[in-house]
Amino acid sequence: xxxxxxxxxxxxxxxxxxxxxxxxxxxxxxxxxxxxxxxxxxxxxxxxxxxxxxxxxxxxxxxxxxxxxxxxxxxxxxxxxxxxxxxxxxxxxxxxxxxxxxxxxxxxxxxxxxxxxxxxxxxxxxxxxxxxxxxxxxxxxxxxxxxxxxxxxxxxxxxxxxxxxxxxxxxxxxxxxxxxxxxxxxxxxxxxxxxxxxxxxxxxxxxxxxxxxxxxxxxxxxxxxxxxxxxxxxxxxxxxxxxxxxxxxxxxxxxxxxxxxxxxxxxxxxxxxxxxxxxxxxxxxxxxxxxxxxxxxxxxxxxxxxxxxxxxxxxxxxxxxxxxxxxxxxxxxxxxxxxxxxxxxxxxxxxxxxxxxxxxxxxxxxxxxxxxxxxxxxxxxxxxxxxxxxxxxxxxxxxxxxxxxxxxxxxxxxxxxxxxxxxxxxxxxxxxxxxxxxxxxxxxxxxxxxxxxxxxxxxxxxxxxxxxxxxxxxxxxxxx
Numbered sequence: 001x002x003x004x005x006x007x008x009x010x011x012x013x014x015x016x017x018x019x020x021x022x023x024x025x026x027x028x029x030x031x032x033x034x035x036x037x038x039x040x041x042x043x044x045x046x047x048x049x050x051x052x053x054x055x056x057x058x059x060x061x062x063x064x065x066x067x068x069x070x071x072x073x074x075x076x077x078x079x080x081x082x083x084x085x086x087x088x089x090x091x092x093x094x095x096x097x098x099x100x101x102x103x104x105x106x107x108x109x110x111x112x113x114x115x116x117x118x119x120x121x122x123x124x125x126x127x128x129x130x131x132x133x134x135x136x137x138x139x140x141x142x143x144x145x146x147x148x149x150x151x152x153x154x155x156x157x158x159x160x161x162x163x164x165x166x167x168x169x170x171x172x173x174x175x176x177x178x179x180x181x182x183x184x185x186x187x188x189x190x191x192x193x194x195x196x197x198x199x200x201x202x203x204x205x206x207x208x209x210x211x212x213x214x215x216x217x218x219x220x221x222x223x224x225x226x227x228x229x230x231x232x233x234x235x236x237x238x239x240x241x242x243x244x245x246x247x248x249x250x251x252x253x254x255x256x257x258x259x260x261x262x263x264x265x266x267x268x269x270x271x272x273x274x275x276x277x278x279x280x281x282x283x284x285x286x287x288x289x290x291x292x293x294x295x296x297x298x299x300x301x302x303x304x305x306x307x308x309x310x311x312x313x314x315x316x317x318x319x320x321x322x323x324x325x326x327x328x329x330x331x332x333x334x335x336x337x338x339x340x341x342x343x344x345x346x347x348x349x350x351x352x353x354x355x356x357x358x359x360x361x362x363x364x365x366x367x368x369x370x371x372x373x374x375x376x377x378x379x380x381x382x383x384x385x386x387x388x389x390x391x392x393x394x395x396x397x398x399x400x401x402x403x404x405x406x407x408x409x410x411x412x413x414x415x416x417x418x419x420x421x422x423x424x425x426x427x428x429x430x431x432x433x434x435x436x437x438x439x440x441x442x443x444x445x446x447x448x449x450x451x452x453x454x455x456x457x458x459x460x461x462x463x464x465x466x467x468x469x470x471x472x473x474x475x476x477x478x479x480x
Contacts, residue, residue, distance in 0.1 A: 015142060015175050016142045016167050016171040017039070017041075017042040020081075021044070021046035022050070024053075028077055029047075030188075031067070031076055034058065034061070039117070039167075041452045055464050061087065062089045062093060064082065069097060072105070077105045077186055080108045081111075083111050083119065085392075097134075101161055101212075102161065107152040110166050112169070117169055129166075136164040137266055143177065149165060160216065224270060224271035234261040236258050238260055240327070251323045256327065267294070287306050290318050347377060348375075366385075366413045367387055367410055370415055370416075373420050374451040413440045414441045416443055419448070429478065443478075459474065
C-alpha cells in the first residue's frame with residue numbers, strides 16, 4: 001500500500017483496515033494511537049506508511065484513548081485503534097469523554113471478532129455505544145470503511161462527541177475496490193482555551209454536560225432519520241423486508257437479493273420513524289445481525305413486529321447459508337471445506353523458546369496461570385501446561401489469589417509475555433509486592449508482540465515509526 005500512497009488518481013484494492021487508515025489520512029488526522037489486537041492490528045502501520053501523521057503503539061488501550069483525548073483537546077483530529085476487548089480497557093475514559101466531548105474529531109475503532117478467530121470472547125461492542133451514549137457506525141465493506149471513517153470525523157466535530165467505528169473481522173481482513181482522494185489539511189481547532197466546565201468532570205459540571213448529551217442524542221436521531229448516506233432503503237420484493245448492518249447486510253443480500261432492505265450504517269442511535277415506515281411497506285420483517293439481538297430489541301421496543309429467529313443464530317459468524325436458514329426455517333447444507341486439506345490447529349512456532357518453559361513447568365507439575373499471547377498455546381497438546389487464561393494481565397493476579405488461599409500447597413507459576421506485561425502486568429506485580437505475595441512470575445520476553453504480527457512495544461526500545469525509544473528494563477522494574 002505504501003508505494004501507492006501518493007498516487008491519488010487510482011482506485012485501490014484495499015483491506016478494510018487499510019481503507020480505515022486511508023480514510024483517516026484523507027480526513028486530515030494528525031494523531032493515531034492504539035494497541036495491537038486482531039483484527040485491528042494493521043490499521044496504524046498502514047497509517048504510518050501513508051505519512052504526515054504521528055502514530056504510536058501505546059502501552060494499552062486506555063492510555064491510547066487518553067493520549068488521543070489530549071490531542072483532541074489541543075484541536076487535532078485523532079484515531080484510536082483496538083480490538084473489541086480492548087474497549088473494555090478503554091471504557092473508563094470513554095464513558096466520561098461522552099460527557100466532555102471533543103475539540104478535534106476523535107474516532108475510536110473497535111474491531112469485533114465474531115466466532116472468536118483470535119479472541120477470548122465474542123462480545124458485541126454495539127452495547128458500548130448505547131451504554132456510553134456515543135454514535136456508532138458500522139461499515140459493510142472496504143469502500144464504506146474509508147467513507148465512514150471520514151464521515152465519523154465530521155460527526156465527531158459537528159456533534160461534539162467521540163464516534164465509534166465498528167468493523168468486524170470479515171470487513172477488516174477482506175479486500176475491496178476503494179476510490180481514494182487527496183488528504184485534507186485540517187488545521188487545529190480552537191486555541192487550547194481553558195474550559196474547566198467542559199473538561200473537568202466534577203459532579204457540578206458533569207450534571208450540566210449530561211443535559212447537553214441528551215440534546216446531542218436527539219440531534220443524532222434526527223440525522224439518522226434523514227441521512228441517506230448513512231442509512232438507506234433498498235426497496236425490492238415487499239413480501240420480505242430485512243433490516244441489517246455491516247457484514248450481516250452482505251450475507252443477507254447474498255441470501256435474498258430480491259428482498260427489500262433497510263441498511264443501517266449508523267447502528268446507534270437508531271431512527272425509529274424511518275424503521276416504522278420501512279416496516280409498514282413490507283409483509284414480513286426480519287432483523288439480520290450477528291451476536292446480540294441489539295437491533296432486534298430496539299426495533300421491538302418501537303412497537304414494530306419482527307419475525308423471531310432461532311437463538312442459535314446469536315452465536316458465531318453468520319453466512320449466507322445461515323441467514324437463509326434463519327428466514328426460511330429450512331436446514332441448509334453446511335459450507336464444505338476444501339477437500340483434502342488437513343486441519344491446521346494453532347501451534348507455537350518451531351524453535352520457540354516458550355516450548356522449553358512449558359516442558360519444564362509440566363515436569364514440575366506446576367499450576368500455571370497464563371495470559372493473552374501466543375504462549376496461551378501452551379495449554380494445547382503436547383505441552384498441556386497452562387491452566388488459566390482470563391484477560392490481559394490476569395495471570396499474575398490469579399497466581400497471587402491462589403497463593404493467598406492455598407499457600408504453598410502446590411507450585412503456582414504465572415507466565416506473561418513482554419508486551420502483555422507492559423500492557424497490564426506491571427500493576428499486578430506491584431500488587432503482589434505491596435500485599436506481601438510470594439508468587440513466582442515468569443516474563444516470557446521474546447522482544448515483540450508476537451501473536452498479533454510482531455509489533456514493537458516499550459520493552460523493545462523501538463517505536464511504531466521505527467525511531468528509538470527508551471527501553472523498559474524488566475529486571476530493574478521487578479527489583480524496584
